Amino acid sequence: MNYENSPLSRKPSAGFEFMHCADCKVKECSVLRNCEKECLDAISAAKKRIRFVAGQRILMEGNHARGIYFIEEGKIKIYKTDNKGQDVILRFAKEGDIIGYNSTEDSSEYHVSAIAITDTVACFLDAETFRDLTRHYPDFTFELLRFYKKQLQLTENKTLRMATMTVPEKVADALLIMYEAYGSKGSSRTLNLTLSRQDIANLAGTTKEQVSKAISDLKSQGIIEAKGKHINLVDLDALSVIAQH
């Protein structure tokens, strides 16, 4: 998977048809679910529907924040990079989520990076329109507030975990995060999300070697099954016990 495709290659696909937000299949699981009709109209009029291929960059930390994206379909990793170039995955996004929302006013820069893990469809809304909407449509703003609140809680939990967990605990936790974010294939509990060991390491806040080691250990305990990137969480409870130390 090539994560370094040029953003310039991003463009609306030919014949990619318009859809009104009111008819969008993910409206009900998004911040738009209680949105005023006028507000939906305004978004529908201003948005641009865009495709991203797997591995393509959607947001770049530090770049000018042109606006936000409503995700219609796809799996996306949201991460930050430290001064030494090390990445930490903060969270994942999927259909119904919004990304780039944290950079539309006080600062004109994105504070996180985002890369499509799978092919993705998203609707882009420019920052100015977004800001205007949050000033004029209380129901929309209120839903946004709830969304932020949720993100803040999750991020606070992540801070705590990064600060206090051991590496094996963090890896177990990372697997559970992958499970919670995108689920598993049917009853087998084989994760729908396949990441490289390096990506899992960035999610857990450790190194790829330690991830290999931790996964081997979990395998030998019979808690998970793993062949390459395909991981089956056999014993969810045991995994939770480890992750909650």
Add this chain to the structure above:
Amino acid sequence: MNYENSPLSRKPSAGFEFMHCADCKVKECSVLRNCEKECLDAISAAKKRIRFVAGQRILMEGNHARGIYFIEEGKIKIYKTDNKGQDVILRFAKEGDIIGYNSTEDSSEYHVSAIAITDTVACFLDAETFRDLTRHYPDFTFELLRFYKKQLQLTENKTLRMATMTVPEKVADALLIMYEAYGSKGSSRTLNLTLSRQDIANLAGTTKEQVSKAISDLKSQGIIEAKGKHINLVDLDALSVIAQH
């Protein structure tokens, strides 16, 4: 300093007079700064002004979230506790800040704990009133949105630092956080905030021994001066260089 005073000892001081939010000295540096007059009236009518003594608990993680506090005066530490009982300080609050704001709707529990470091004056607003206000006063809600956004950014940064920094870097960072939160005494750069080594360790995400060691090292390099809890940041730039690795 006794951090375990019973919450039961909390009560409004006798003769602690009412003040309308419009006249509050910290209104302009709070989320109320652009608030509609009606909204201010509603808050003024519903709020209760309360004193906390140094060391007294204000919020307890997991407890029923009765409402939020507007801080009028004082220094407060906001932290979370993991399953092993280890605390991590997430941030500090002071005049103009709000605390307990993250738990007023989807969940009825506080997700963080808060303890007054110094004597504190705060205004309590019950969760129901708070929620109603965010539904009916767009300017208030919009300011709240900005506040959440800011907190989320800061917390994301903290996650990154916890995941990637070495212990000496985290301690240097912790000292800078203490400086940014509450400043220093005049030109001497002696921190206004005095914390135990254990508290600094909880802020940095390490142990009190490592904090002692890191502080000794910084002292011998001439970057800081420290006698007990009084720490003077002699060379801020050098400290920043370490903290930004």
Add this chain to the structure above:
DNA sequence: TGTAATTCATGATTTGTATCAGTTTCCTGA
């Protein structure tokens, strides 16, 4: 002011984790 109780500093030890190197496995494309 003196004594007890904390807190702090410091060195020794042990544990945990990152780094490095070598090998194997897996995956992809010819």
Add this chain to the structure above:
DNA sequence: TCAGGAAACTGATACAAATCATGAATTACA
């Protein structure tokens, strides 16, 4: 089907950090 390259695994080593133990310093309190 095979070859080449990338990713994953594994063990060795070195480094970093937590833990433990002790004495010094500071603070609280009588």
